Amino acid sequence: MTEAALRGSGMTSLRTRKRMVERLVARGITDERVLALMARMPRHLFVEEALASRAYEDLALPIGHGQTISQPYMVARMTAALVQNGIPERVLEVGTGSGYQTALLASLVPQVYSVERIAPLLAQARRRLGHMRIGNVIFHHSDGHWGWPEHGPYDAILVAAAPNELPESLIDQLKVGGALVIPVGSGLHQRLMRHTRTAHGHAEEILETVHFVPLKDGVG
Ligand code: SAH
Numbered sequence: 001m002t003e004a005a006l007r008g009s010g011m012t013s014l015r016t017r018k019r020m021v022e023r024l025v026a027r028g029i030t031d032e033r034v035l036a037l038m039a040r041m042p043r044h045l046f047v048e049e050a051l052a053s054r055a056y057e058d059l060a061l062p063i064g065h066g067q068t069i070s071q072p073y074m075v076a077r078m079t080a081a082l083v084q085n086g087i088p089e090r091v092l093e094v095g096t097g098s099g100y101q102t103a104l105l106a107s108l109v110p111q112v113y114s115v116e117r118i119a120p121l122l123a124q125a126r127r128r129l130g131h132m133r134i135g136n137v138i139f140h141h142s143d144g145h146w147g148w149p150e151h152g153p154y155d156a157i158l159v160a161a162a163p164n165e166l167p168e169s170l171i172d173q174l175k176v177g178g179a180l181v182i183p184v185g186s187g188l189h190q191r192l193m194r195h196t197r198t199a200h201g202h203a204e205e206i207l208e209t210v211h212f213v214p215l216k217d218g219v220g
Contacts, residue, residue: 020056024076031080037107046098065118067213069098070160078158081181081194088155094144095160099125103134112137113151115144118220143218147173161215162190171202183212
């Protein structure tokens with residue numbers, strides 16, 4: 001279906017997004033800033049046209065290269081966890097993927113740094129955000145296990161793929177009081193965690209059981 005036909009059918013309309021947001025509320029998302037933003041953000045522009053009519057279902061969808069655009073509920077949950085104690089100024093995102101989460105973050109915080117290991121996905125996300133006139137994101141093609149120390153320390157870090165174990169280098173790139181939201185573990189044993197850096201180490205909190213694609217080594 002073409003973009004115009006989709007719009008005509010109402011499948012990508014504000015009303016459709018509002019229904020998605022109602023489902024997020026029903027699943028326990030309460031952060032009004034995140035809900036308002038997700039009601040506005042055109043998720044259908046972050047998937048290929050053949051999948052656009054499904055963009056407002058609460059599903060992860062394939063984006064090529066064996067990767068997926070994260071499920072709206074998970075994006076909402078992670079974003080809310082990241083901004084829970086105030087809007088961070090500078091955020092590092094690991095796993096740009098489609099750029100949907102990146103666009104949401106960039107609409108909430110002053111500066112986003114986004115790292116992706118698959119070059120064509122990174123290029124596509126950069127183009128999408130360019131078309132949307134979102135200019136406060138700096139993209140980087142790299143293995144995000146190591147974060148992006150050049151621009152650190154960050155007020156918050158969000159990781160969209162699961163390492164088997166917590167990469168300590170990411171904690172090192174947080175300011176004291178800063179939060180890292182990350183799925184950790186393998187297979188069916190992943191947990192979404194929030195680690196808050198303290199003066200002497202970090203405090204951890206388990207948010208819920210999740211299922212993310214693995215954080216892979218090296219660039220693709
Ligand atoms: N938030 C994105 C999630 C995409 S899936 C979205 O909703 O579109 C996770 C992404 O993490 C994939 O694009 C994958 O290529 C990327 N990724 C996996 N391991 C990585 C690593 N070590 N460094 C950077 N990106 C990585």
